[in-house]
Amino acid sequence: MQTLASYACVPAQSRGRRFPEAAAPTRSDFQRDRDRIVHSSAFRRLVYKTQVFVNHEGDLFRTRLTHSLEVAQLGRSIARSLGLEEDLVEAICLAHDLGHTPFGHAGQDALNECMKPHGGFEHNLQSLRVVDRLEERYPQFDGLNLTFETREGILKHCSPANARLIEAREPEGVARRFLDGTQPSLEAQLCNLADAIAYNAHDVDDGVRSGLITMGQLCEAVPLFARYHDATLADYPGLMQPHADRRLLYESIRRMLSDQVYDVIDTSRAQLAAAAVRSVADVRGCGRVLIGFSEEMRAGSQQLKQFLFRHLYRHPQVMQTMDLAQQVVSELFAAYMVEPECMKPRFVQRALQADGLSARARVVADFIAGMTDRYAAREHERITGLRLLGNA
Template structure:
């Protein structure tokens, strides 16, 4: 029997679902949310969506699915130490990337360009759209009908203009905090941190595995990594030989990951105590985020993030692939706008029922965003006759 802290979200005190449902006899509302997410089509598609490397580039690189599982594992570990609601944290972590396009951020940027005259595209908003509308599993409603608390955590970022639009449909709902300056639950705050910790660590692993960056580069340019790399060699000097480089990398990353987790736990506990919050409502109105890194760890983690941006995400080989990926998204969007009947039947029906060009564009964006890397590549080749990416 787990004991929740006073400032944790209690499933018995949830703000509920948009459509009322009977209480499950054996599961809490947050457990039920997690299960609905895991069984969703959007969750399964994450296995073939890019994290950094496109699906055809290798079998062992992270995908959006494995990334989401790693985020959930980190989130639960931290939540347990702070007395937060683990099932809620897991649900948010597993759902946070459901709206991501194929081809990672390159795909999102391309789709945003395609939608620039029709409200733009942002994957956090799309993740909420997936769980609120696009999943089709239940006869009584569209979407997964998740609790307010899970939906709040999924909507990590939101512009004021988009928040106003959401608030018109759902007054005082999940977008209200972006208008009145209140904070999300600690569970939602935690998921943002678990996301950052996970992708910094596993992108180091995938980057070195790919050969695009090296441990020597990391040691020389990233103090955070250098500290754990050197400590590992002091403790395990035998790992200096070429045959042991994988173990050296894994142990360095493991130590870096662990210390970031412990830093978040220690710093966040101090922040919670200093603010004196005793309830979720007090968390929302305390005036600042309470979950976070210490100042020193924040600076060192940011340096790692900047290194990955320069040396991995903007590496010429990655950029070349991403340029091709963006062309795929642009071409698919243009083709479906002209011939919406090329889409799956349920999207064809929605496009035909659209009253405006903007509504049709949103249907097309929903369809393209839901594609996996390989499905998008195959569809692009089928429509254009060009093979810009390995279609598998």
């Protein structure tokens, strides 16, 4: 059994669920949260929602589901070393992308543009809507009725305007920290960093596999990657052979990930000691994030992120596909606003009962955000007669 640090969240001391439930006989509240997330419809749909490459572009590229699993693995490993609550970390990691649209950030940007007159669209807020309202599994309540601590971790970013709206519905709830400047739990802080670590590593892998970036480019522009690439070759010179490039890439990424994990553990331990935190309340009130990289690793990680932004996310081939993906989302939104009857029945009912145009737009956004890449592409083709994205 794991021994928790004094500043870890303890299931028995959870702030509870919005709708009270009796405790389970064999599972903690955070274990139940994790299990509810894994069994949700939104979690299953992540397998056909992509990160950078659209679903039809290849079978081995990461999806939101594989990304979430990798984030959870990193999160649990670090949590165990720091004495944090592993089940809570895993629950947050597995749920953090439930609100993402099809087609990655391109889909999110397109949907946000469509929703600007109606309050905008934030994928973190949408993830909270999924677990609070949109999942339909239980007769007693909408959503999954997760604990406060899991919901707080899911809502890792939130605009002040949306924070005020949530606070009005849920006083002193999950959005309060965005208004008073307090910090979330260490488990939530850890999930934020595990997300970034996983994102950079697997986008290097997918980017090189796709042929859009090369290890040579990475070594020239990103000292962080070059360090592990060169160390790998020093230990295994045979990997210089062309047929061994997959092993060289994997080992370089593996070493980079391991060092980043150890860096987070060592740096966070030092920061926790310096801040003299002894409880969850101390963590929330300390005024700064305590889970993080050393300055050197943070700078290297940021440099890698900037390289990926310029050379992968903004690669002409990726941009061409993303432009088409944004067209799909925008045209679906316009079509459903005019003819909500084209949506699935439960969304049709909500749209027709909506009080005003903005309320209808939110229903349409909920429907589109829940789509997988291939379902969105098929729906767009059905409505417009245009096939924009491969053989979706």
